[in-house]
Amino acid sequence: MQPPAERPFWNPYVAGFVLGLVLLTSFLVMGFGLGSSSAATRLAVGAVHLVAPAATEANAYFSQYVGPGKNVLEDWLVFEVLGVFLGGLVGAYSGGRLKSEVIRGEGISKGRRIAMAIVGGLLMGFAARLARGCTSGQALTGGAVLSLGSWVFMMCVFAGGYLVAPFVKRDWR
Amino acid sequence: MSLLPLYPLDAFGFPAGLLVGTLIGFAFGFVLERAGFGNAKNLAAQFYLTDTRVLKVMFSAIATACAGIGLLSGFGVLDLSLLTVPETFLGPHVAGGLLLGVGFIVSGYCPGTGVVAMASGKWDAAWSLLGVMTGSLLFGYVYAPLEGFYKSGAMGSVTIAEALGIPFPVLAAGVVAMAVGCFLGAEKLEAVFAPKLGKTAPVPNPTVRNRVFAGMGAVALLGVVTVALPARTRATASAPLAKIGSVELAQKIVASPQDLWILDLRETQPASAERIPGTLSLPEGTTAAKLAATLPATRTLVAYGRGDLATLPEGLRAFPGEILVLSGGFDAWKNAVLATPQPPAEPTPALIAQFRMKSALNGYFTGAAAAPPPKLVVKAVATSAAPKKGGGC
Numbered sequence: 001m002q003p004p005a006e007r008p009f010w011n012p013y014v015a016g017f018v019l020g021l022v023l024l025t026s027f028l029v030m031g032f033g034l035g036s037s038s039a040a041t042r043l044a045v046g047a048v049h050l051v052a053p054a055a056t057e058a059n060a061y062f063s064q065y066v067g068p069g070k071n072v073l074e075d076w077l078v079f080e081v082l083g084v085f086l087g088g089l090v091g092a093y094s095g096g097r098l099k100s101e102v103i104r105g106e107g108i109s110k111g112r113r114i115a116m117a118i119v120g121g122l123l124m125g126f127a128a129r130l131a132r133g134c135t136s137g138q139a140l141t142g143g144a145v146l147s148l149g150s151w152v153f154m155m156c157v158f159a160g161g162y163l164v165a166p167f168v169k170r171d172w173r
Numbered sequence: 174m175s176l177l178p179l180y181p182l183d184a185f186g187f188p189a190g191l192l193v194g195t196l197i198g199f200a201f202g203f204v205l206e207r208a209g210f211g212n213a214k215n216l217a218a219q220f221y222l223t224d225t226r227v228l229k230v231m232f233s234a235i236a237t238a239c240a241g242i243g244l245l246s247g248f249g250v251l252d253l254s255l256l257t258v259p260e261t262f263l264g265p266h267v268a269g270g271l272l273l274g275v276g277f278i279v280s281g282y283c284p285g286t287g288v289v290a291m292a293s294g295k296w297d298a299a300w301s302l303l304g305v306m307t308g309s310l311l312f313g314y315v316y317a318p319l320e321g322f323y324k325s326g327a328m329g330s331v332t333i334a335e336a337l338g339i340p341f342p343v344l345a346a347g348v349v350a351m352a353v354g355c356f357l358g359a360e361k362l363e364a365v366f367a368p369k370l371g372k373t374a375p376v377p378n379p380t381v382r383n384r385v386f387a388g389m390g391a392v393a394l395l396g397v398v399t400v401a402l403p404a405r406t407r408a409t410a411s412a413p414l415a416k417i418g419s420v421e422l423a424q425k426i427v428a429s430p431q432d433l434w435i436l437d438l439r440e441t442q443p444a445s446a447e448r449i450p451g452t453l454s455l456p457e458g459t460t461a462a463k464l465a466a467t468l469p470a471t472r473t474l475v476a477y478g479r480g481d482l483a484t485l486p487e488g489l490r491a492f493p494g495e496i497l498v499l500s501g502g503f504d505a506w507k508n509a510v511l512a513t514p515q516p517p518a519e520p521t522p523a524l525i526a527q528f529r530m531k532s533a534l535n536g537y538f539t540g541a542a543a544a545p546p547p548k549l550v551v552k553a554v555a556t557s558a559a560p561k562k563g564g565g566c
Binding site: 122 | 190192195199205206209211212213220237241255256259273274280291294295307308310311312319345375
């Protein structure tokens, strides 16, 4: 079967407006907004819990996720992020963009790109736990309910990105 | 009565909530894909100002949702106090934000967009997510020395609207205005920076763009109008608080402490001697309002401050049962219950009974022996002879 032809991206303002309606729906139905990073955390904690259950439950931070009577994956955000994956898959397929590849700038090797992706991911995983959320759970969600800390966080995300962007310019040329 | 949000108002249970979560997530992921966020190059372009798609999508979404929340809460359909507002921890939010921004430009994704990109077949995103998982584990392993910083700058669930004392819908309109201003500025920057890096600045259809601006503006303005309306939510927020006197509360504590939840709303938690006995102790990191929301409505909630409470914290109203406020606060309690009661100057049976009761309460709450009541001065006109010894039965 021929995959669908590539469709253009939406007008960013339209995409933002529709995303705002999705976020609003989450607040109206659930009383809270969207998130991402804590699903990754739960998956990771679940994995180490399989290997070393006692040590993981004894950890002061992980004990909020695992312990007697707690299922680390039985959480709203885990299911929500499962939905994000499925929505992304359907979107990419129907948009003609479902393709196995490594996105990278022209001047850098595949190895460097993957190394950078891992290092950036490490920083974000650590930062998201420190800030109790990422661009989804803090900036987008907290931003919409005007949480003071979420707005501080959002400004700092942009500041951090702009500060370091000149040093990794060649990765994105 | 507010109809929304549904889940905190018990419209459905946890399993159904998980299904709702999957559906909302599906829409989230689909829109992120259509916004172009499944490709790191589109995201990184934000930081070189060649294409500020990230700002446009994110800020439009925030402004739309914020204005919608303002409008619906202004009309009293949505109970603002039931929405989860992420708590503010200034230190961690600054440090975490900066660090996440660095990770964003280095990896080309944030965690949410990484999931969408991975679903689109992008292997760099899969590696980035593996990094996110490892990074969050790393945080757990170094948590012990970081715990102090992790909890620093705690301000609770505070919104900018509360901090500035501006009604939510008005501030939401301000956010929409600020967003539109940022968008127009960002388009100018794109026109400058994109050619410098050999790219063409994106030109979103201006008619569509203006329609979105008009839509967000209309919702925001309608929200502002609700502030002028005598909306029901604001009526309940300023409704007079039901009061209870100190003596009445003392009697209730003696007679039926199992019918009361007592909450201390004073800013600093004093030593136990300086509290009303039976006051719930606050676990670390929570607020009285948050604790109240978790209490079952089977008891009456009594709140007290130092003096009279003018208003209740927003979240306290989430307590579904009866709420009473201690009239005069802890100061009144000290005067009425903890101070040794003075015997009435002109004893009458009613006053003596009251004095007996007060000194019994004083004894109960301070451990002091109850003072003997003054002798009842029997007036000469009392005709009946003193009761016969031994009684008449």
